[in-house]
Amino acid sequence: MDRLRSGRISAGKWNTSYAQPSQEREKELSRKSDLPFGSEFSPSQIKLSTVLELADAYGGDWRAFEDAVHQTYFAGHKTDERNRRKLANNTRLGMIAYGVIERDATLTALGRELFGLKDDEAILVERLARHILLNLRGMTLISCVQDMAAAGEQVNLTTLRRGLAARGIHYPSGGKHPSMMRLWLAKAGVFVGSRWQVDPYRIEDILGLNPDQFDVLAEFTPEQRAFLRALANTGTSEPQPANEIARLAAATYGVEFPEKSLPKLVLNALTQAGYITAEKTTAGRGAKPFLVSPTTRLIAHVVEPLLGQLEGQADPKLLKLLRTPLSAILVAIKDKDRHRAGLALEALAFKIMRLLDMTYVATRLRANQTGGAEVDLIFESARLVFSRWQVQCKNTARVSLDDVAKEVGLTHFLKSNVIVVVTTGKIGTEARRYANRIMAESNLAIVMLDGADLSVLGERPATILRPFEREARHAMNLKKLDL
Numbered sequence: 001m002d003r004l005r006s007g008r009i010s011a012g013k014w015n016t017s018y019a020q021p022s023q024e025r026e027k028e029l030s031r032k033s034d035l036p037f038g039s040e041f042s043p044s045q046i047k048l049s050t051v052l053e054l055a056d057a058y059g060g061d062w063r064a065f066e067d068a069v070h071q072t073y074f075a076g077h078k079t080d081e082r083n084r085r086k087l088a089n090n091t092r093l094g095m096i097a098y099g100v101i102e103r104d105a106t107l108t109a110l111g112r113e114l115f116g117l118k119d120d121e122a123i124l125v126e127r128l129a130r131h132i133l134l135n136l137r138g139m140t141l142i143s144c145v146q147d148m149a150a151a152g153e154q155v156n157l158t159t160l161r162r163g164l165a166a167r168g169i170h171y172p173s174g175g176k177h178p179s180m181m182r183l184w185l186a187k188a189g190v191f192v193g194s195r196w197q198v199d200p201y202r203i204e205d206i207l208g209l210n211p212d213q214f215d216v217l218a219e220f221t222p223e224q225r226a227f228l229r230a231l232a233n234t235g236t237s238e239p240q241p242a243n244e245i246a247r248l249a250a251a252t253y254g255v256e257f258p259e260k261s262l263p264k265l266v267l268n269a270l271t272q273a274g275y276i277t278a279e280k281t282t283a284g285r286g287a288k289p290f291l292v293s294p295t296t297r298l299i300a301h302v303v304e305p306l307l308g309q310l311e312g313q314a315d316p317k318l319l320k321l322l323r324t325p326l327s328a329i330l331v332a333i334k335d336k337d338r339h340r341a342g343l344a345l346e347a348l349a350f351k352i353m354r355l356l357d358m359t360y361v362a363t364r365l366r367a368n369q370t371g372g373a374e375v376d377l378i379f380e381s382a383r384l385v386f387s388r389w390q391v392q393c394k395n396t397a398r399v400s401l402d403d404v405a406k407e408v409g410l411t412h413f414l415k416s417n418v419i420v421v422v423t424t425g426k427i428g429t430e431a432r433r434y435a436n437r438i439m440a441e442s443n444l445a446i447v448m449l450d451g452a453d454l455s456v457l458g459e460r461p462a463t464i465l466r467p468f469e470r471e472a473r474h475a476m477n478l479k480k481l482d483l
Contacts (some may be wrong), residue, residue, distance in 0.1 A: 001073075005263060005295045008348045009280040022044060024037070025043050031169040033172055033175065033177065034137055034142070034168075034169045034171060035136070035137060035169065035171045035172065035175075036041055036094070036098050036099075036136050036177065036180075036181070036183075037093055037094055037175070037177060037178035038097065038098065038176070038177060038180030039090045039093075039094060039176055039180065040087050040090035040091040040094060041090070041091050041093075041094025041095050041097075041180065041184045041185060042094075042180045042184065042217075043125075043183050043187045044074065044183055045091070046069075046073055046091060047119035047122065048114070048118075048124060048125065048128065049119075049124060050072065050109065051069065051095065051339070052100070052114055052115045053073065053090065053099050053115075053118065054068045054069060055095070055100070055106070055107050055111060055115075056115055057106060058105055058108055059101070059104070059105050059342070060105065061094060061103050061104070061105065062092060062103065062104050062105040062314070064105075065092060065101075066085070066091075066092050066105075067088070067091055069091050069092065070085060070087070070088035071090040072277050073087075073088070073091070074087045074088055074454070075139060079090040081339055086153035090482035092105060094180070095111075096457070098128075098131075098132075098136065099111075099131065099198065100114065106416045108224060110131060112172060113127065114127060114128060120340060125187050125188045126188050126206055128188070129184060129185055129187075129188035129190060129206055130206050132181060132184055132185060132209065133185075133190075133203065133206065134207070134305035134306065135305050136181070137169060138181060138185065139203075139306055140164070140169055141164070141169075141178060141181060141182075142185075142190070142198055142203065143167075143218065144160065144164050144167055144169075145160070145161045145163075145198060146198055147197070148160070148163050149161070150324075151253065151324060151325055152325050155195075155196040156196075157179065159428060160178055160196075162354065162359075164178070164356070165359055165360065166354070166360045177208055181262075181337070182195070182196070186204065188202070188456075189202040190202050190203055190206070209306075211366045217306055220269065220270075220273075221248075221265070221266075222253075222255055223255050223256075223257060223265060223266055223267075223349070224265075224266050224269055224270055225354050226244060226249040226250075226252070226255045227245060227249045227266050227270065228270060228275060228276070229249070229252075229253065229265075230245050230246075230248045230249035230253070230293060230368050231245050231276065231294055232294065232446045233248070233252070235246075235292055237281070237294055238291065238293060239277075239291035239292065240291065240292060241281075241289045241290075241291060241292075242262060242263075242278065242289050242290040242291065242292045243259060243262070243289045244289075245292060246259070246262055246266070250377065255286060262290070263278070263290060267290060269287035272459065273331050274295055275294065275295055276292050276294055276295060277292065277293050278290045278292045279289070279291050291440060296454065305439065310330075315336070324347055326351045326457060326461055329344050329347045329348050329351060330344075330348070330454065330457065332344035332347075333345060333395060333424055334350060334424075341395050343394065345393040345394075345395050345422075346377065346393070347365065348393060348422065349377045349391045349393045349420075349422060350377060350455075351461075352391075352420075352422065352449075352457075352464055353377070353379045353389065353391060353420075355461055355464045356381035356464070356468070357381070357383075357463075358381050358389060359380050359381065359382075360379055361377075361378040361379060361380050361388075362378045363376070363378075365368075370439040376390065376392050376393075376407075378390055378391070378414060378416075379391065381418040387417040387418060388414065388415060388416045388417055388418070389416065389417070389418045389419075389420055389434045390407060390410065390411065390414055390416040390418065390419050390420070391419075391420040391422065392407050392419070392420070392421050392422070393422045393423070394422070394423045394424075394425070395423075395424050396423065396424075396425055396431065397426065398423075398425050398427075398428045399421055399423045399425070399426070399427050399428055399448070399450075400428050400430065400431055401428065401430040401431045401433075401434045403421070403431060404419075404421065404434055404435050404446065405434065406440075407419045407421065408438055408446075411444060415443070416444075417443070418444070418445045418446075418447065419444065419445070419446045419447070420446075420447045420448075420449070421446070421447070421448045421449070422449045422454070423448075423449070423450055423451065424451045424454065425450065425451055426450050426451065427450050431448075432448065435448065436478055439475050439478045439479060440478045440479065445471075445472070445475045446471075446475070447467075447468060447471040447472075448471065449467050449471075453466075453467040
């Protein structure tokens with residue numbers, strides 16, 4: 001660092017053929033990624049305080065900054081000069097993705113804050129970890145890891161990619177994005193022991209917020225989340241009319257609030273969760289709006305970023321069910337409460353398709369029409385060829401012809417290739433005949449799983465392949481070509 005303080009390090013013979021497309025390469029690395037690129041910006045590669053000092057010295061001249069990083073960390077690597085320069089470039093791109101520097105290597109507001117903490121490594125790393133948890137979807141990563149562990153799933157980069165995808169979180173194939181994030185969080189004590197073991201108490205120390213509250217936020221409806229965010233955005237703790245907050249939320253986040261149902265659909269849940277207080281006004285004429293105010297738990301600089309992480313994720317009910325083992329779901333399907341049984345159906349369909357390594361796309365739940373007895377989900381696969389799978393689960397004694405016909409009618413709208421019908425009961429004879437005729441006369445495949453197929457899944461999940469293989473052979477026989 002003596003060379004750093006004595007003056008700028010010359011960029012020397014910079015490889016301009018590599019330097020020129022740096023901005024384009026940054027866009028390519030970040031494209032379609034919900035997690036920050038962090039290759040070569042990790043505690044296993046660099047020291048945070050050192051690269052902050054380099055950025056402070058060379059900010060505004062990204063070539064000089066990269067050259068300083070190259071000479072400090074990568075000049076001795078056993079590779080050619082071009083690859084050594086690439087490693088230094090990766091460090092800069094990682095710092096940009098993590099919000100520490102601008103493209104020209106100038107420190108951001110966060111970077112300047114971190115630079116001020118450079119002499120105390122423990123506090124420095126804790127501040128970066130807080131930023132990762134709140135602003136870079138770190139809590140989503142934590143929640144995914146905990147849910148997978150609770151469901152008895154092994155956590156590794158392969159299974160984690162699927163788990164994050166189910167939550168609407170994507171990053172480039174082959175990317176080390178979660179690993180780099182884990183390394184920084186591990187350095188702050190969030191991950192301990194085994195690679196993916198979470199210390200929830202350390203998260204509470206860093207955020208001042210119990211991590212269980214993130215699960216509560218995840219279970220809120222879009223309307224409840226939007227209302228909470230709008231209230232936080234007002235920046236005041238004084239009581240405000242609930243209908244005005246609802247209008248602000250509607251305009252800001254594009255959701256609609258039925259005014260007469262606002263207490264039932266929004267306010268009650270937020271009050272019970274401890275985020276707001278709501279009191280009915282008594283003065284004035286006409287309908288009396290509630291006055292709402294934030295509690296001490298509604299901390300804008302914590303709750304607002306956490307709510308932002310939940311945008312675009314899977315249905316809140318599904319997020320909760322992801323941590324439920326398959327055996328428990330099969331028991332829950334038999335619950336006398338139709339709503340609970342319906343939620344279990346949704347989880348069952350998800351688990352079945354996950355066993356087949358399908359990618360979750362969307363949920364189409366029609367519980368209000370069926371009392372929780374009918375659930376539809378959409379999955380996709382890009383293995384060898386693209387296919388879209390439309391899944392219907394029915395907690396009824398028998399699947400009828402009309403049930404199958406409804407799904408066939410939706411395939412044109414959804415552009416589906418495969419219909420999967422899952423029932424805890426039996427497949428009706430007419431339903432099977434109709435499905436056979438559709439398969440014989442079109443390119444659709446219809447897979448039907450009944451209660452007998454499901455009965456062995458709890459103890460032997462891998463047996464799910466047998467009914468799918470059976471149905472595939474059946475479809476192939478129906479579609480034989482007469483050449």
